[in-house]
Amino acid sequence: MLKKITIIKSVPFKYGVIELRSDNIITHYPNKGVEEYTVANLELMLTILSDLTKDSGPLPYFSENKNIKRMSGDTKAYIMQHMSKFASEFAMTENSAINRFLTHSFLTFWRPPFPVKMFKTEEQAIKWLKEFKK
Numbered sequence: 001m002l003k004k005i006t007i008i009k010s011v012p013f014k015y016g017v018i019e020l021r022s023d024n025i026i027t028h029y030p031n032k033g034v035e036e037y038t039v040a041n042l043e044l045m046l047t048i049l050s051d052l053t054k055d056s057g058p059l060p061y062f063s064e065n066k067n068i069k070r071m072s073g074d075t076k077a078y079i080m081q082h083m084s085k086f087a088s089e090f091a092m093t094e095n096s097a098i099n100r101f102l103t104h105s106f107l108t109f110w111r112p113p114f115p116v117k118m119f120k121t122e123e124q125a126i127k128w129l130k131e132f133k134k
Contacts, residue, residue, distance in 0.1 A: 011048045015041045020052045020059075025129055026086070028063040036070040042078050049086040058114070060129035061087040064122065066095045071102060080110045089132050090116045091125035 006022045016030040026049065034041075053059055083090070090112070094100055103118055115132070119125040 009052060011052075013044055013048060015044065018045065018048045018052070023130065023133070024056065025060045025062060025126060026052055028061070030064060030067065032067075035067055037068060037075050037079075038072070039074050039078050042075065042082070046082050046085070053086045058084065058086055058088040060089045060132060061091070062122065062125050062129060063090070063092045065092040065099060065103075068102075069096075069098055071106070076106055076110070079106075080112075084113050087114060089114050089129055091129050092116075092118055093120065093122055093125055094118045095120065 003023075007019050008022055009020045011018045014031075015034050016028060019027045019029075021027065028045070049061075092103070094103065100118065103116075107116060117125075117128055119128065
């Protein structure tokens with residue numbers, strides 16, 4: 001029998017919602033209309049993500065990135081500096097050549113200390129994240 005997943009904590013904020021699931025996967029869903037991550041956005045997210053992982057350390061992280069179209073150099077630098085504080089693995093959804101190009105270009109310069117993979121669906125991404133569960 002499959003164990004039912006529940007949301008332990010849900011934190012809505014200006015740019016979307018971040019949730020901690022009962023299977024210890026963190027999810028991020030941007031609000032409709034959010035097409036770019038900014039440093040201000042990421043600073044707010046880091047506060048929430050740090051709070052969710054303060055007792056556990058980094059956890060598997062999923063982000064719905066289908067509508068993200070831009071990222072500045074400052075934003076990329078911020079991600080490189082802070083993401084390993086809360087993410088042990090990172091899965092994201094994408095649905096465009098723009099997203100794939102941005103991500104592959106970014107990962108060419110930044111080799112994160114954890115696995116990163118893009119998927120077409122959230123279900124595929126979550127399944128992949130669960131492969132790392134101990």
